[in-house]
Amino acid sequence: xxxxxxxxxxxxxxxxxxxxxxxxxxxxxxxxxxxxxxxxxxxxxxxxxxxxxxxxxxxxxxxxxxxxxxxxxxxxxxxxxxxxxxxxxxxxxxxxxxxxxxxxxxxxxxxxxxxxxxxxxxxxxxxxxxxxxxxxxxxxxxxxxxxxxxxxxxxxxxxxxxxxxxxxxxxxxxxxxxxxxxxxxxxxxxxxxxxxxxxxxxxxxxxxxxxxxxxxxxxxxxxxxxxxxxxxxxxxxxxxxxxxxxxxxxxxxxxxxxxxxxxxxxxxxxxxxxxxxxxxxxxxxxxxxxxxxxxxxxxxxxxxxxxxxxxxxxxxxxxxxxxxxxxxxxxxxxxxxxxxxxxxxxxxxxxxxxxxxxxxxxxxxxxxxxxxxxxxxxxxxxxxxxxxxxxxxxxxxxxxxxxxxxxxxxxxxxxxxxxxxxxxxxxxxxxxxxxxxxxxxxxxxxxxxxxxxxxxxxxxxxxxxxxxxxxxxxxxxxxxxxxxxxxxxxxxxxxxxxxxxxxxxxxxx
Amino acid sequence: xxxxxxxxxxxxxxxxxxxxxxxxxxxxxxxxxxxxxxxxxxxxxxxxxxxxxxxxxxxxxxxxxxxxxxxxxxxxxxxxxxxxxxxxxxxxxxxxxxxxxxxxxxxxxxxxxxxxxxxxxxxxxxxxxxxxxxxxxxxxxxxxxxxxxxxxxxxxxxx
Numbered sequence: 001x002x003x004x005x006x007x008x009x010x011x012x013x014x015x016x017x018x019x020x021x022x023x024x025x026x027x028x029x030x031x032x033x034x035x036x037x038x039x040x041x042x043x044x045x046x047x048x049x050x051x052x053x054x055x056x057x058x059x060x061x062x063x064x065x066x067x068x069x070x071x072x073x074x075x076x077x078x079x080x081x082x083x084x085x086x087x088x089x090x091x092x093x094x095x096x097x098x099x100x101x102x103x104x105x106x107x108x109x110x111x112x113x114x115x116x117x118x119x120x121x122x123x124x125x126x127x128x129x130x131x132x133x134x135x136x137x138x139x140x141x142x143x144x145x146x147x148x149x150x151x152x153x154x155x156x157x158x159x160x161x162x163x164x165x166x167x168x169x170x171x172x173x174x175x176x177x178x179x180x181x182x183x184x185x186x187x188x189x190x191x192x193x194x195x196x197x198x199x200x201x202x203x204x205x206x207x208x209x210x211x212x213x214x215x216x217x218x219x220x221x222x223x224x225x226x227x228x229x230x231x232x233x234x235x236x237x238x239x240x241x242x243x244x245x246x247x248x249x250x251x252x253x254x255x256x257x258x259x260x261x262x263x264x265x266x267x268x269x270x271x272x273x274x275x276x277x278x279x280x281x282x283x284x285x286x287x288x289x290x291x292x293x294x295x296x297x298x299x300x301x302x303x304x305x306x307x308x309x310x311x312x313x314x315x316x317x318x319x320x321x322x323x324x325x326x327x328x329x330x331x332x333x334x335x336x337x338x339x340x341x342x343x344x345x346x347x348x349x350x351x352x353x354x355x356x357x358x359x360x361x362x363x364x365x366x367x368x369x370x371x372x373x374x375x376x377x378x379x380x381x382x383x384x385x386x387x388x389x390x391x392x393x394x395x396x397x398x399x400x401x402x403x404x405x406x407x408x409x410x411x412x413x414x415x416x417x418x419x420x421x422x423x424x425x426x427x428x429x430x431x432x433x434x435x436x437x438x439x440x441x442x443x444x445x446x447x448x449x450x451x452x453x454x455x456x457x458x459x460x461x462x463x464x465x466x467x468x469x470x471x472x473x474x475x476x477x478x479x480x481x482x483x484x485x486x487x488x489x490x491x492x493x494x495x496x497x498x499x500x501x502x503x504x505x506x507x508x509x
Numbered sequence: 510x511x512x513x514x515x516x517x518x519x520x521x522x523x524x525x526x527x528x529x530x531x532x533x534x535x536x537x538x539x540x541x542x543x544x545x546x547x548x549x550x551x552x553x554x555x556x557x558x559x560x561x562x563x564x565x566x567x568x569x570x571x572x573x574x575x576x577x578x579x580x581x582x583x584x585x586x587x588x589x590x591x592x593x594x595x596x597x598x599x600x601x602x603x604x605x606x607x608x609x610x611x612x613x614x615x616x617x618x619x620x621x622x623x624x625x626x627x628x629x630x631x632x633x634x635x636x637x638x639x640x641x642x643x644x645x646x647x648x649x650x651x652x653x654x655x656x657x658x659x660x661x662x663x664x665x666x667x668x
Contacts, residue, residue: 052655166573167521170528173566177535180562184542184555191542191555192535222628223594395639398624402617405601409608410657418605422598429594434524456553464552 001131004353008361012369017060020053021366024064025373029385031065032072034396038085039069039333040439041214045400047206047340048407055344056359060366062337063320067119067370068378070274070316074111074309075382079104087274087312090282094297094304101300105242112379113244114256114306118313119371121260122267126317126364129268134325134353134360142457143468145326147478149451152270152328154485156440165489167436172444178203179448186456198416205339207408207417208445211424212438213332215404218397219429242379248302255285255303256310263311267318273331277315278308317367323348324360327450332439335446342446525573532566539563596627612662618644 011017024046031042042065050058073088078095091111098107140148157168181192182202193199244252259281266277285307286297297304319330327349329335341348346356353360378385408417428438462468469479539559548554600623607616621640630636651657 166569166576167524170566170569170573173532173562173569174528176558177562177566180559186553187545187555189543189545189555191559192538219594219597222597223589223591392630392635394625394628394630395635397628398621399639401597401601401624402621405604406617410651413660415605415609418608419602422601422605426598434520436524452558455558459553459557462552 004131004357004361005127005365007358008363008365011056011358011362012060012365017057017362017366018369020057020061021064021369022373022377024061024066025068025071025370025378026385028065028068028070029072029075029374029378030068032069032085033076033385034072034400037214037217037400038073038087039066040085040209040336040442041217042066042069043333043336043340044206044209044214045403045407047209047336047343048411050340051343051411055341055346055356056362058340058344059337059359059363062340063363063366064370064373066316066333066337067115067313067367067374070312071112071115071374071378074115075108075385078107078111078305087278087315088308089275090278090308091305091312093282093308094299094301097298097300098302098305102240103300105240106244106302107305108382109242109244109379110252110302110305111309112375112382114252114259114309115313116371116375117253117256118260118263118310119317119368119374121257122264122314122317123364123368123371125261125264125314126321126367130321130325130360130364131353133321134350137326137350138354140326140350140474141472142454142461143472143475144478146451146454146458147469147475147482148326148328149447149454150482151478151485152322152330153440153444153447153451154482155270156331156443158485158489164435164437167434168440171431171436171438171441175441175444175446176448176451178208178441179445180452185449185453198414203420203445204408204412204417205343205446206411207421208424209336209339209442210404210408211421212428212442214407215401215421215425216428216432216438218400218404219425220432221393221397223429252302252306255306259285259307259310260314263314264318266311267315267330268321270322270328270330273319273333274312274315277311277318281307281311313371320363320367324352324363325350327352329443329446332442335439335443339446519577519579521577522574525570525577529567529570529574532563532570535559535566536563593627597624600624600627607662610662610664612665613659614641614644614648615662617647 012021027046028039028042031037031045032039043062046062046065050061053061069085070087073083073085074091074095077083077088077092078099081092081096083089083092095107095111098104153172157165157172179202181199183190183193183200190200262281262284263274263277266280267273282297282304285303286294289297289301289303293301293303316333319334322328322330323334323338327338327347329338338348346352346359405418405421408421409415431438431441458468459465462471468475470476536559539556542556542559544554544556548556600620604616604620607619610616611619618640621644622636625636625639648659652659
């Protein structure tokens, strides 16, 4: 393990890779700041660039972008009440009221310190948890993997939000359906290609990620009317002091530590991710806060800002645990990273820890370096970076579209990909308008191939019987978890309906 | 719940219906996947997963159709700028053709110029400064810096 850590440290400390972390954090911060564009889009935009790099450098760049985007999202949440991504929605609850009170500088500094604490604690936990889990997962067989993927996909759907579980399932199925297009890997039969040679290789993962997120989100920005930016300007130009007093530090440190630990464990769960971690920690802190402090929540409470910021950062690290050790992404963002790793020819999973320890460890170590970069370089530069928010959308939107299209075109040099991308982006817009979540689609698409492969092996071994789902204890455990995750939301809905019925009857009487 | 045309044709129900049709078409296409002799006895074929997905897709879309709740009336959709979006889609499509016919620099510069203009940018310094010089610099970075070969447009090749 020590050898691996040293190899990772050596890889990260290479000047090129250090530069990747710095560039990643800056670019991520900028893209994350743009309202509507989240970490998924930021990473999708980076993929074409990483194709020319070593796998470890590419992953380091993407990890930096991920961190930067989450941090950038917090900045726009605090300054203009427009979260760059869903995980920083909670940050706006108290961050924006603080900015309105003239404490934008302090809010930004607190966000950076909390992110740093979250990042540091989760990096330490990752250092312990990831190798342990990687060792356990070495004993996994294809049946376990298949059941585990079921858990991952069902968890993503279950955590999709109220009223969206069914739609998230449909999107997961759509993702899996899209993954079946092209030559079947087992027998070599073309499927759903309609005689088109362009479809023999299946859909490009980059194209799908770019069209549904980077391009789709930008086109949504065009579709929605422009926001008035008068209030934005006043917040940006007047940040106020960034100083945090000793008393405030003493009060907030336990909040940050608690939220980081909670955030990490929520992040490790497949499907849960940074958004749920942020909401949970905010709720937890509000519940355990003294009464006078509790009333401040939603009106500019520092606890209400520190808790989600620590949690979302810790959860971002936590979500790397299932990706690196099991090869199962827990969120849309890590799903994109999995896709990128597969494109490099690297198969994440337990073997990654053994075959490519430099990638495994360099990603973990680069996360910590990324945190330091965010803290030391980005925080002092925030007043200047935030000025970028003032770049008019008339210039910004066409530029992002240009980068999205060029990103796909420069990989294949095939204009057909551009047209497919436009078509997919248009479909994505309608899906967004109908409130269908798109992250499960991406997750289904990326896991589709692996899932079919493992299902094939499992069914071959069990001679077509589904008994493989309960024959091995590990598989049985995963299968039961998947069933529980699928059934729980339905049971909860029925339970709530049953509980509310007497109330409604009383009201009608 | 009262049933009327609005609640029958709510957004979720229409979405579910479209997905159902899509899944049925997918199912039909699955039946067209060529099979090999002996496939009937094989525990897993190229059709196995697609059949499973068709069944799951049909089940979920039927559930959505049955369980869909009519949405509350909102004016939000009326505020959407569909004309602008369609203009941009046409612009992007033209850009796709332009990449083949007039080459990277001209197509990209014209796309950006038109994009800025359509979104309401009228300052000449921005219109021309952020298009041609920016794209030329980007092209130089790609071709000279990263050694990526970008094919000239067909129109220039034929000259």
